[in-house]
Each structure stands twice: as structure tokens, then as C-alpha cells.
Amino acid sequence: MRALLIEDEALVAIVAEAALTALGFHVEIAASAAEALEAVSREEPRLAVIDLGLPDRDGGALAADIRTASPAIGIIIATGYEPSTISDRVPPALGAEIVTKPYSDADLEAAVRRLGLI
Numbered sequence: 001m002r003a004l005l006i007e008d009e010a011l012v013a014i015v016a017e018a019a020l021t022a023l024g025f026h027v028e029i030a031a032s033a034a035e036a037l038e039a040v041s042r043e044e045p046r047l048a049v050i051d052l053g054l055p056d057r058d059g060g061a062l063a064a065d066i067r068t069a070s071p072a073i074g075i076i077i078a079t080g081y082e083p084s085t086i087s088d089r090v091p092p093a094l095g096a097e098i099v100t101k102p103y104s105d106a107d108l109e110a111a112v113r114r115l116g117l118i
Helices: 010-022 033-042 059-069 105-114
Strands: 002-006 026-030 047-051 074-079 097-100
Touching: 002 010, 002 033, 010 026, 010 047, 010 105, 026 033, 033 047, 033 059, 047 059, 059 074, 074 105, 097 105
Parallel strands: 002 026, 002 047, 047 074, 074 097
Antiparallel strands: none
């Protein structure tokens, strides 16, 4: 199963990639929203893990665009903000799971399980 990890912090990307790989995903990393949209257009992933604070675009807006293009993709939003403070950026209707940074492998696994992907 393919996962797209959209994260501009290299260390966070390395840790998350290892966790997703351990869960059985083939992981592609994009460091920006532009790279992510290009990757989705090439091959639809089953999961997208999106940093809310990307350098070129808000991660919530990117998630909405990905959801519109591919309604079946599971979406996890990673953020340093408390989930209760981001509802305007990530509306509940998006159906995304939220993990708060710094997140652990177990946090990421739990979010993937809640999406029904493992």
C-alpha cells in the first residue's frame, strides 16, 4: 500500500517514514504542497500524512484538495497545535485524523488504524 508523507522537516520525515514502512506502507516523501500534488497526480496513494505548516501552502487546504481529487484517500494531519484550535483549518467534514507533534510511532499507528488502513 502506498503512503504519501508531506513533511518539510527532514528529521520528522525520517522518523515518520520509518514508522509507516514498519506498518507495511511504501512511502513517498514530498517536502511541499506542490511536490505532493504532483505525486498524487502520478499515482494515488492510499494514505496521505500532511504537515499542517507547509512552507508553500496550508496543509489543511492541501488536504481538502487531495480529498476532492481522491475521496478514498485516508488523511492524517500532523500539527504542533492542539486539535481543538485547528477546526477552521481542518474541518471535521474532511474526515482526517489529527496527530499532535511530536507524535510517536504508536500515535501514527493508532491514527492509521482509526482510518481502517491496517
